[in-house]
Amino acid sequence: MIDEILQKQLSTALSEHLKVKIHINDAKSVHGGDINESFRIGTNEGYFFIKMNDAGKYPDMFKQEYAGLLELQAAKALQTPKPLAYGSVNGRAYLLQEFLTKGQAVADFWDDFAVSLAKQHRVTQPHYGYAGTNYVGSLKQYNTPYSSWPVFYAFNRLLPLIRMAYDQQLVDRQLVQQVERLCRQLPQIFPVEAPALLHGDLWSGNFMVGSNGRACVFDPAVYYGHREIDLAMARLFGGFDTRFYYAYQAAYPLQPGWQQRIGICQLYPLMVHFILFGGNYYNSMKEVLQSY
Structure with a gap:
């Protein structure tokens, strides 16, 4: 789960990025692979996605993933989730990004x-x-x-x-x-x-x-x-x-x-x-x- 300290840090990161005060209302666990915990977090400004893991084992994993997502976005080719922030608190690393909503595939x-x-x-x-x-x-x-x-x-x-x-x-x-x-x-x-x-x-x-x-x-x-x-x-x-x-x-x-x-x-x-x-x-x- 997302503890109170991490919740406050995430609220601050989102507030700084979006230039508006963000309050986290809830966090729902979603599938995040073999090494990450992942959540959809609900806020007063909508939903966001966060991944977390052991900062000691993978100290710079999310820093590199953040950079990789920016590299892909700069190509202006395939759509990717926008990375918003990364960091660590209480031994847990996190990557905060846009929450993607699933749709129906177009014909092509x-x-x-x-x-x-x-x-x-x-x-x-x-x-x-x-x-x-x-x-x-x-x-x-x-x-x-x-x-x-x-x-x-x-x-x-x-x-x-x-x-x-x-x-x-x-x-x-x-x-x-x-x-x-x-x-x-x-x-x-x-x-x-x-x-x-x-x-x-x-x-x-x-x-x-x-x-x-x-x-x-x-x-x-x-x-x-x-x-x-x-x-x-x-x-x-x-x-x-x-x-x-x-x-x-x-x-x-x-x-x-x-x-x-x-x-x-x-x-x-x-x-x-x-x-x-x-x-x-x-x-x-x-x-x-x-x-x-």
């Missing part, structure tokens, strides 16, 4: 979603990476800048996670060596592309139909990377209509061979899920790596 929902994502992916910067370490789930996501996508993907994504899995005795040395062999081959696998602004965790649980009938994305793990990563993640757990992929391809065609790169792009989220949840993700990882 999937086409519009894809075109908007393609527009976001055209936002670029000189290097792959991002300003500082952020999170994917509860795992730190390293974003040291590199001019090469294969180098970035190897040293910031695949190698740190497979070594973490090995240190936790979740995998054997043979699997580590397979990942290392794959990393040496990445320059021959990926075509050169400009860094794209990625959502970073684009699965069906991280978007909804907004009040305007269009897609709204949230819970990002933002960085500038290869755009096939977002699309491979969307395919990994389903929930995206086939029209989405056709419309994206029409709006911003992928380079030849993208079908053969899907598994390699999915390897990173598979590693994340294996470390966090175990289970059959191990077999999925081995299936991707069997040719390397």
Whole structure:
């Protein structure tokens, strides 16, 4: 629950942001994922959404998510909830943001979603990476800048996670060596592309139909990377209509061979899920790596 001290701090943060005195009237628990408590808070100025977790375990998680949401908003492509404030009180970190109201999908929902994502992916910067370490789930996501996508993907994504899995005795040395062999081959696998602004965790649980009938994305793990990563993640757990992929391809065609790169792009989220949840993700990882 939201205690009295936190309630006062949230009221102050909202008041400063909205330039009007805010009173919190109630807080209703809503689904917030595996590590966060989430609430819809009712105020004299309407509803807002707040996520909270252990500030000791994840000291800068919400600071980075706040920055990521601003980065996505600046692209003026996909709709996201507006971040309002972040901070901590009594050992609990919080992120305060706009409360999203669900709507009914418009007829061209999937086409519009894809075109908007393609527009976001055209936002670029000189290097792959991002300003500082952020999170994917509860795992730190390293974003040291590199001019090469294969180098970035190897040293910031695949190698740190497979070594973490090995240190936790979740995998054997043979699997580590397979990942290392794959990393040496990445320059021959990926075509050169400009860094794209990625959502970073684009699965069906991280978007909804907004009040305007269009897609709204949230819970990002933002960085500038290869755009096939977002699309491979969307395919990994389903929930995206086939029209989405056709419309994206029409709006911003992928380079030849993208079908053969899907598994390699999915390897990173598979590693994340294996470390966090175990289970059959191990077999999925081995299936991707069997040719390397």
